[in-house]
Amino acid sequence: MxxxxxxxxxxxxxxxxxxxxxxxxxxxxxxxxxxxxxxxxxxxxxxxxxxxxxxxxxxxxxxxxxxxxxxxxxxxxxxxxxxxxxxxxxxxxxxxxxxxxxxxxxxxxxxxxxxxxxxxxxxxxxxxxxxxxxxxxxxxxxxxxxxxxxxxxxxxxxxxxxxxxxxxxxxxxxxxxxxxxxxxxxxxxxxxxxxxxxxxxxxxxxxxxxxxxxxxxxxxxxxxxxxxxFSPRWLFLVPGTIAFALGILGTFILTFGPFSIGEIGFDVASQVYLAAIAVVGYQAVIFAILSKIYAQHEGFRIPRSRNFDRLEKRISLESSAVVGLILFLIGLTVAILQLVMWGSTGFGALEIDRTVRTAISAALLMMLGAQTIMAGMFLGVLSVVLKRS
Incomplete structure (x- = not known):
């Protein structure tokens, strides 16, 4: 044998x-x-x-x-x-x-x-x-x-x-x-x-x-x-969260007027750049979340994170659309109010400083809302179950 x-x-x-x-x-x-x-x-x-x-x-x-x-x-x-x-x-x-x-x-x-x-x-x-x-x-x-x-x-x-x-x-x-x-x-x-x-x-x-x-x-x-x-946490999530937090906080603080830290003063120009930082940071956070969802769906990330699994269950096309729509409508409402106030003056000269500060914050909310809605739509695409050969 x-x-x-x-x-x-x-x-x-x-x-x-x-x-x-x-x-x-x-x-x-x-x-x-x-x-x-x-x-x-x-x-x-x-x-x-x-x-x-x-x-x-x-x-x-x-x-x-x-x-x-x-x-x-x-x-x-x-x-x-x-x-x-x-x-x-x-x-x-x-x-x-x-x-x-x-x-x-x-x-x-x-x-x-x-x-x-x-x-x-x-x-x-x-x-x-x-x-x-x-x-x-x-x-x-x-x-x-x-x-x-x-x-x-x-x-x-x-x-x-x-x-x-x-x-x-x-x-x-x-x-x-x-x-x-x-x-x-x-x-x-x-x-x-x-x-x-x-x-x-x-x-x-x-x-x-x-x-x-x-x-x-x-x-x-x-x-x-x-x-x-494969490392969205360190490359995108962490720096994106920091940038978003600093950007949105600074933008809304400057809505009420200039402020200083020591001898350094911040005004409207700073608010514009802070709003841009907020948008970029928010986009990085969205990318980190979506890339990890994609990676987990495709079996790339091992082991799966329980905390992230819970987060994934709470976010969906519908929830993202609701949150995004709320943010967009808040910004749009402010913009409409500004338009109405401008019309009440006969569309004449405005107080530039206050108008621009408010407009920057409103525009930021509209951009964040639109980003959230589109991220939710992409999440919906990722969630479509396909037959694999």
Whole structure:
């Protein structure tokens, strides 16, 4: 009777025209499995190579998974779905990472960590292996933003060599298809309360003669955009709330006349700018709320916030329309009263100072009301249940 061995580890390599280095990476990975005694497999997630990479992979004992959807994230999603291992260690097939040295990753995964990141700054970066722009600006800045916004204990957010519990990653419902997939994995794991750790790893200059697929500014912006959109609290909600509170308070105080703080005086011009700050702040708050509702509906934010769930239940198209309409009508009523008062004078000269102060406050209420109504309408769009294929 034949005993079927359970595959513990899948070594996964995304591939797009890596004929120059793929064989070396597969041989190193196979050597690691043979040396360590780990029961494993090597999977190459091919994303449409035209240089014979598929044949090379099969000749060196790897299983090829053809992924039709283009993109780094798409290739990895296809490879993860096809993997048979309890754990997956993924790494680029350009020979910049050492697949022969995976002991620390496997040890942390066996200890129960859900995501184990490599840290190239701890393990060592060979001269010329990482462009100065990435080494001194891109990676440090993006990693710092990730730690600040998501409390992720990771200092190298974009290391291409990382290991994870396959089921834990499937449960996070990763979705991005491009290079930002690397950020999504860390962000969702951190938000989802998964055990995340990092181990030192080395980076050497890749063995390809062609330029890398990575485009510094384009892909750096995609990573940054992903981090910013996934952190509406710190980027939009908190500063937006502060701006709105200061703006609306200052606007209505100045409705009754100028005031001073020490030697600094505030008058009509200040009221105009404060009203603008209130509008911008309110828009930021609305964006933060709507973006999180969208993210939760799409399964991005894990775990769901109970406090936010309660807030979401209380706001709707109808409630937003009522509140917005009340604000708009208050402002409109003031404007009509001003028009009536102007008419009572025969539409002649007005007391500019008082008229403008009142008009600014009325206009602010009308703008906030209109914003609230439109936000409620967009919320109604988000609430439409669609059949998904």
């Amino acid at each position: 034949t005993t079927v061995q359970v595959i513990e580890l899948t070594i996964l390599m995304p591939c797009l025209n890596e004929a120059e280095t793929l064989a070396t990476c597969i041989d190193k990975a196979r050597g690691y499995l043979d040396r360590s005694g780990v029961v494993g497999e090597i999977v190459v997630a091919d994303n449409g190579s035209t240089d014979g990479s598929q044949a090379i992979a099969e000749a060196h004992g790897a299983r090829v998974v053809n992924v039709l959807d283009k993109g780094y994230g798409s290739a990895l999603l296809g490879g993860i779905a096809a993997a048979n291992g309890t754990y997956v260690i993924m790494g680029d097939a350009d020979d910049s990472y050492d697949f022969a040295d995976l002991d620390q990753f496997v040890a942390r995964l066996r200890a129960g960590d859900d995501l184990v990141m490599g840290n190239r700054f701890l393990g060592g970066i060979e001269p010329g292996a990482m462009p100065p722009l990435h080494k001194y600006l891109g990676n440090p800045v993006l990693s710092s933003i990730g730690r600040l916004f998501f409390r992720a204990p990771i200092r190298d957010f974009h290391c291409g060599l990382r290991g994870f519990n396959r089921q834990a990653m499937l449960d996070l419902h990763l979705q991005t298809t491009g290079m930002e997939f690397a950020s999504e994995m860390v962000v969702k794991a951190s938000l989802g309360g998964r055990r995340v750790s990092e181990v030192p790893t080395t980076l050497k200059k890749d063995g390809r003669s062609r330029p890398p697929h990575l485009r510094s500014w384009r892909d750096g912006w995609r990573h940054l955009r992903f981090l910013l959109i």
